[in-house]
Amino acid sequence: RPRVFSGIQPTAGSFHLGNYLGALRNWITMQDTHDAFYCVVDLHSITVAMDPEELRNNTRYAAAQLLAMGIDPERSTLFVQSHVAEHAQLSWVLECMTGFGEAGRMTQFKDKSSRQEEEHVSVGLFTYPALMAADILLYRTDAVPVGEDQRQHLELSRTLAQRFNSRFGSIFVVPDAHIPQDTAKIFDLQAPGSKMSKSVPSGVVEFMEDPKRSAKKIRSAVTDNEREIRYDPDDKPGISNLLVIYSAMTGRSIAELESDYEGHGYGDLKKNLGEVIVDFVTPFQTRVQEYLDDPVELDKILRRGAERARTTASETLRTVFDRVGFLPPA
Ligand code: ATP
Numbered sequence: 077r078p079r080v081f082s083g084i085q086p087t088a089g090s091f092h093l094g095n096y097l098g099a100l101r102n103w104i105t106m107q108d109t110h111d112a113f114y115c116v117v118d119l120h121s122i123t124v125a126m127d128p129e130e131l132r133n134n135t136r137y138a139a140a141q142l143l144a145m146g147i148d149p150e151r152s153t154l155f156v157q158s159h160v161a162e163h164a165q166l167s168w169v170l171e172c173m174t175g176f177g178e179a180g181r182m183t184q185f186k187d188k189s190s191r192q193e194e195e196h197v198s199v200g201l202f203t204y205p206a207l208m209a210a211d212i213l214l215y216r217t218d219a220v221p222v223g224e225d226q227r228q229h230l231e232l233s234r235t236l237a238q239r240f241n242s243r244f245g246s247i248f249v250v251p252d253a254h255i256p257q258d259t260a261k262i263f264d265l266q267a268p269g270s271k272m273s274k275s276v277p278s279g280v281v282e283f284m285e286d287p288k289r290s291a292k293k294i295r296s297a298v299t300d301n302e303r304e305i306r307y308d309p310d311d312k313p314g315i316s317n318l319l320v321i322y323s324a325m326t327g328r329s330i331a332e333l334e335s336d337y338e339g340h341g342y343g344d345l346k347k348n349l350g351e352v353i354v355d356f357v358t359p360f361q362t363r364v365q366e367y368l369d370d371p372v373e374l375d376k377i378l379r380r381g382a383e384r385a386r387t388t389a390s391e392t393l394r395t396v397f398d399r400v401g402f403l404p405p406a
């Protein structure tokens with residue numbers, strides 16, 4: 077079976093519609109076809125200032141959401157990044173193989189570092205993509221389900237794998253990005269030119285917020301001054317974003333939706349999409365709560381996952397350290 081790896085940050089409390097449609101939906105389906113490793117990437121979360129207690133809570137919260145969404149700990153290895161020390165260890169080696177200019181060209185770094193005050197930009201935010209490459213390469217991963225915003229980082233992971241392989245002999249599998257065709261980038265409901273994001277909370281549909289609030293956010297989504305419900309991402313980014321979300325959440329094609337809504341106003345579309353979202357998140361929230369109500373069991377699942385992950389990760393790291401020329405520790 078080919079192997080899949082992906083990670084999600086526990087930075088903010090709740091997963092959002094972009095996370096789900098861009099990546100998590102594929103995490104779930106790929107459990108059937110792949111040997112799956114899924115990770116709550118807490119090391120990545122401290123690249124920006126984080127409150128320790130909040131981070132702890134968010135990490136459990138993220139794991140509970142993954143389980144509630146359908147990640148099955150019997151079939152998948154679900155774990156927390158900081159529990160497997162090999163991630164940080166391999167990251168160091170890869171950092172030493174990444175050019176300063178190469179890392180500086182990463183658009184996520186440019187976006188996130190310009191968003192904060194200059195003094196708060198950490199070196200960790202800069203080396204983030206090397207850690208992400210380590211996450212992926214440790215497991216000799218074939219496929220990485222992510223959203224469009226991660227394409228450039230994935231490309232760097234591939235470059236680093238090839239660079240290492242040609243310098244020290246083939247160890248790493250060169251991973252392929254697995255990016256959905258229609259839902260690779262879900263846009264912010266208030267700013268349909270920017271991606272929906274955990275760290276810029278404006279028009280973000282969060283899965284753990286009051287579902288009524290989500291419905292309200294959809295009703296007040298920014299659209300345009302026409303009346304026609306038509307998919308046209310250049311001229312009608314707001315409506316097109318809503319159509320993409322609606323289609324993905326119901327399995328109905330965009331063409332079908334366009335013809336169903338012919339003669340209807342934007343209000344109808346927004347109201348109905350709001351209902352679709354409420355019906356989806358309401359049972360989801362109940363399941364999340366069930367996992368949170370049993371933190372002992374939750375921690376047990378994560379501990380078992382980390383043990384399984386470590387078996388593979390330590391084997392890869394041992395080979396890497398040897399190839400690089402580090403003396404064996406014993
Ligand atoms: P941040 O903005 O702080 O980076 P995020 O919302 O991007 O947070 P991540 O944990 O970085 O959340 O991303 C988890 C996964 O969700 C990644 O695979 C990412 O590509 C995907 N993703 C995030 N936002 C979107 C979006 N708007 N549309 C599609 N996929 C997305």
Ligand code: MG
Binds near residue numbers: 225
């Ligand atoms: Mg992100």
